[in-house]
Amino acid sequence: MGMLMIKCPETGSAIPTGIEMDGERFRCSAVFFSRTYCRICAVTHEWFAKEAWVYESVLAKGKSGGGQSFGAGAA
Ligand SMILES: [Zn+2]
Numbered sequence: 132m133g134m135l136m137i138k139c140p141e142t143g144s145a146i147p148t149g150i151e152m153d154g155e156r157f158r159c160s161a162v163f164f165s166r167t168y169c170r171i172c173a174v175t176h177e178w179f180a181k182e183a184w185v186y187e188s189v190l191a192k193g194k195s196g197g198g199q200s201f202g203a204g205a206a
Pocket residue numbers: 139140141142169170171172173176
């Protein structure tokens with residue numbers, strides 16, 4: 132799992148959308164539209180999925196095992 136990120140259109144900074152999603156699943160997902168509150172601009176930006184990307188956190192990569200059987204076959 133990673134955090135869905137978008138680029139702030141005003142400042143160009145990457146801001147987290149608060150949506151957690153698997154990178155592979157995100158690529159396969161249909162195009163969607165959403166809104167995210169930007170703390171830098173103090174406004175809500177509207178964005179499309181094609182403008183977003185998944186930031187895979189170190190935490191997500193660090194955990195292995197645990198009996199999760201779905202999504203086996205990464206890489
Ligand atoms: Zn902004």
